[in-house]
Amino acid sequence: MTRARDELILSHATESPSGRARRVSPFVIEALDLPTAGFRGEAFPSTTHGSGPLERIAAAEPAPGPPEAERLPIDGPLTLSHSAIDDYLTCPLRYKYRQVVRVPTTPHHSMVYGAALHQAVQEFHRSQARGKPLTEEELIGVFEKAWSNEGFISREHEMARLEAGRGALRRFRETQLQPGAVVPAWVEREFAFALGGNRVRGRFDRVDIVPLAEPSAEVTGAVREVADAPSVLRADVIEPMLELLGPEEVTITDYKTSDVRDPAIARQRARDSLQLQIYAMAYEAMTGRLPDAVQLHFLDTGLVGRADVEPARLEKARSRIATAASGIRARDYTPRPSALSCMYCPFRDICPSSVAT
Incomplete structure (x- = not known):
């Protein structure tokens, strides 16, 4: 059966x-x-x-088929997240399985590992904000408490990943406590903004806001270039909720657990990241200005891939979001199989279009 x-x-x-x-x-x-x-x-x-x-x-x-309303195009604003947009752009049928049908999936070891690391990093930053950073033992304790033994290939595999996580957190803590290290202004802060008639929601991993005594010509020029970009790049509504304190440099960071060891690859990942562009638009919607830079921090290796916020990338991100929203609204779940996406798809065993081997 x-x-x-x-x-x-x-x-x-x-x-x-x-x-x-x-x-x-x-x-x-x-x-x-x-x-x-x-x-x-x-x-x-x-x-x-x-x-x-x-x-x-x-x-x-069960009923003989979906109600007529479920076969008609969706009317009204959509609520989208980066994960939903990414699912649809990767394969519309994957989006349907995960977001519409909500097919249960078994835990994957990479998700268990990433979730536990993120929880530990989040608690460390919150302790920083209180002026009492977690000790190494406390930090490792948060990581181990968030750990789950599901999804691993073997007991040996689980123990190896557990030790890798401990090592990553020790290095992370040491870096964060160095003289001159920035304490984040926001940690795990939720956001939502209107874009193209839809609502985009998510959560920042980390936002650094560093006051500048006198902004450099480079920073001033970059901010002016983005500020002068056409309004088509903007969120539908910009409602500054926070008063800017004056000249400041803003960097948004997303933590990743991918094993990236090449700085050039780290930078390219940051430039190509749709998630980081969504963060940039969200920050502007909340404050009235775009961040100066966005970056990916790879916890396993400590590498940071940094990218400037540029109008061309914002425009490309908005176009990709609009493409996903249009397909979702039309209930177009035409599969888009490929060897790579199917290989890592959690639904490959039940998908009739899968080309995974």
């Missing part, structure tokens, strides 16, 4: 070759997850109206 991909058919004969009435097996009722109380394997037809096996099975049958 667990090997069925598209459908499972259970059949039953009402009579034996000799003409004797046959009883439906109680295992059929159990397989369909129906109540078995009072069931004694009645022969067909049922002698009790509405309580026989056929009636019980029929009562549990």
Whole structure:
């Protein structure tokens, strides 16, 4: 039964070759997850109206198809997140499985590892803000408390990843406590803004706001260039909620657990990151100005890939978001299989279009 991909058919004969009435097996009722109380394997037809096996099975049958409303284009604003947008742009059918049907997925070791590291980093920054940074033992304790032993290939694999996480956090803490290290202004701060008639929501991992006595010509020029960009690059509504303190340099950081060891690759990842561009637009919607830079901090290696906020990248990001929103609104879930995306797709075992080997 667990090997069925598209459908499972259970059949039953009402009579034996000799003409004797046959009883439906109680295992059929159990397989369909129906109540078995009072069931004694009645022969067909049922002698009790509405309580026989056929009636019980029929009562549990799903509706013949989705309601008409679910087949029509979505009307009204969408609420989008980076993960939903990324799912749709990668493969619309993956988006449907995860965001619409909500097919359950088994935990993957990379997600367990990343979530535990993020929790530890978040708690460290919060302790920094209180003026009492976590000790190494406390930091490792937060990491281990957030750990789950699900999804790993073996016990040895789990222990290796656990030790890798401890090492990454020790190096991270040492770097953050160096003289002159910046204490983040925002940690895990939620945001939402309107873009193209839709609502984009998310959460900043980290935002650094560093006051400048006198802004450098380089920073001033970069800010002026972005500020002078066409309004098409902006969020629909810019509602500054925070008063700028004066000349300041703003950097938004997203923490990653990918094993990136080449600085050039780290920088390219930052330049290509749709998530970082969404952060830049969100920050502008909240404050009235764009950040000066966005960056990816790879915790395993300590590498930081940094990118300036540029109008061309913002325009490209807005276009990609609009493409995803248009397809989602039209309920277009046409699969877009590829060897790479299918290989890492959590739904590859049930997807009829998967090309994963």
